[in-house]
Amino acid sequence: MGGKVFQRNFKATMSLVARGEGIYLYDEEGKRYLDGCSGALISNIGHCVPEVIEAITEQLKKIEFAHTSRWRNKAAEEAADEIASIAPEGMDYVWFVSGGSEAVESAVKLARQYFIERDGMHTSKALVIARWNSYHGSTVGTMALGGSIPRRRIYSPLFKEFPKIVAPYCYRCPFDKKYPGCGVVCAHQLEDLIKNIGSQYISAFIAEPIVGSTVGALTPPDEYWPIIREICDRYDILLIADEVMTGFGRTGANFCVNHWDVVPDIIATAKGMAAGYVPTGGIIVRNEIAETIRGGSGAFVHGYTYNGNPVSGAATTAVLRYMKEHNLVANARIQGEKLGKGLKEIEASNPIVGEVRGKGLMWGVELVMDKESRRPFPKGKGAAGLATKECLERGLVIYPGGGMVDGIDGDNFLIGPPLVITSEQVDELLAKLEEGLAEAAKKLLGSVE
Structure with a gap:
């Protein structure tokens, strides 16, 4: 199966996708x-928007x-x-790349060059603080x-580690506290780490506004991002929002940071930018940063062959105009409320x-x-994989993830249908998911017993 393609997973059994239409995919047998x-x-x-x-x-x-x-x-x-x-x-400049990884690399390099342009080559501001479970x-x-x-275990000898704080994982709080009495200590940990390292060595802090596949739509308390923004401002550190997954209407706002009225210094984004039609990504940059480089050396010391590719540009423009014409950000918010309510009912039952x-x-569903x-399922049970299999058999594709509890155990999956989904299709999704998870629960708990 697969001919000479170096498969993502040689041991996985997958159907051959034949075509797509709207929110549906069809395999070679027509299912x-x-x-x-x-x-x-x-x-x-x-899929396949004309x-x-x-x-x-x-x-x-x-x-x-x-x-x-x-x-x-x-x-x-x-x-x-x-x-x-x-x-x-105030974020009017865009640097185009081919995908999310390139976007994040570009953001990190731009943060470093910004401080060089502003302060001179002697600046020591280079480290980027990130988070675990990201x-x-x-x-x-x-x-x-x-x-x-x-994802990183076998490759860790290859890279220079960046400092990290914990993610706002309220369901499994690493501080053993409960919101709101916790004081959002997970956000204030950033200041503690900055003090330990020294702000003169730190160029930026990067985080996903809502964590994607690693923990399954991990959503922070409302105070989290405003606290992070204030800390970054106080210590002269750039705030990079990784909106590769959350950007372009996915969360019911143009960008996820809008939910908390926070403006980052750089947004790294991709995925929804061209919605899969052409590999595309980019960074959206605060004006002051771009203009510092324009007024200094004049050139970002960085580049990729496909920077600003015209085909990617055409795809991006067409996608964003289609989104505006069909009010898809509003639809994501409206249908998202219905989807969330239905998912909470599944959680209860x-x-x-x-x-x-x-x-x-x-x-996200944990x-x-x-x-x-x-208590999580042991990794050997493959809980997220089994849930995925049961949903696939019922004609629903979900996005599994795991290892978020301790680096080994933990199962979750993402639900994130196209933003064009209708109310009736949300009902269809929920019905298939409920059936798939009911069968997965029966098999998983039966095997535990």
């Missing part, structure tokens, strides 16, 4: 699957590639205008930032669903062996 996770929360406007395909095709007829070291191109400039029109106030990419550099133990969390059309103690 229909509701794409309950938009691939990896990327197919935000659904307007986007036409825009890409028309761009290919004009120019498919022109290197940005020698050429500007209209498609990238139009895409940047579209992004700036929905970005937080994911920022699969390059060696971004894995050093990320705190997803299962299913014995292995420990917690449901999320915003908009980004929800699976546990025992609800009262919150």
Whole structure:
């Protein structure tokens, strides 16, 4: 199976996808699957939208590639205008790349260069603080930032570690406290670490506003991001929001940080930017940072072959205009409320669903062996994998993850359908999920006994 393709997992049994339409995928035998996770929360406007395909095709007829070291191109400039029109106030500059890992690397390098441009080559501000139970990419550099133990374990000898604080994992608080009496100590830990290291050595703090696949839509307390912003300001540290997964309407706002009225210094983003039609990503940059470089050396000492690719630009513009025309951010908020309510009902009735969390059309489900103690299933049980299998058999695709409890045990999955989902399709998703999880619970708890 698979011919000469180096498979992502040679031991996994997977169907061959034949086509997609709207929120549905079809295998080679014609079976229909509701794409309950938009691939990896990327197919935000659904599959095979004619307007986007036409825009890409028309761009290919004009120019498919022109290197940005020698050429500007209209498609990238139009895409940047579209992004700036929905970005937080004062963030009008966009640097285009091919995906999320490149976006995060670009953000980290820009943070370093900004302080060099501002303060001179003597500046010692270089370290980036990140968080455990996070994911920022699969390059060696971004894995050093990320705190997803299962993904980084075998590669850790390859990279220089970055300092980390804990994530706001209220369901399993590492401080053994309960919100709101905790005082959001997980946010204040950033200041403790800054003091220990010395702010003169730190360029930025990076975090996902809502954690994606690592913990399954881990959503912080409302005070968290405003506290983080204030600490970064006080210690002259840039705030990088990793919105690779949460950006472009996924959580029911243009960008997830909007929920807390926080404006970062840099947003790293991808996925929903071109919604899977062309590999695309980018960083959205606060004006003062871009203008410091414009007024200094004039050049970002960084680059990729596909920076500002015109086909990616055409795809991005078409996707964002489609989103505006069809009010998809509002739809994500409205249908997300219904989806969240239905998921909470499943949580109440299913014995292995420990917690449901999320915003908009980004929800996480954590699976546990025992609800009262919150004891996770041992890794060997493959709980998230079994839940995925049972849902697939019923025509629903979900996005499993694990290892978040202690680096080994812990099972979760993401639910994040395309933003075009209707109320009736939310009902269909919930019905399939309820059936799949009921069967998974029966098998998992039966095997434990």
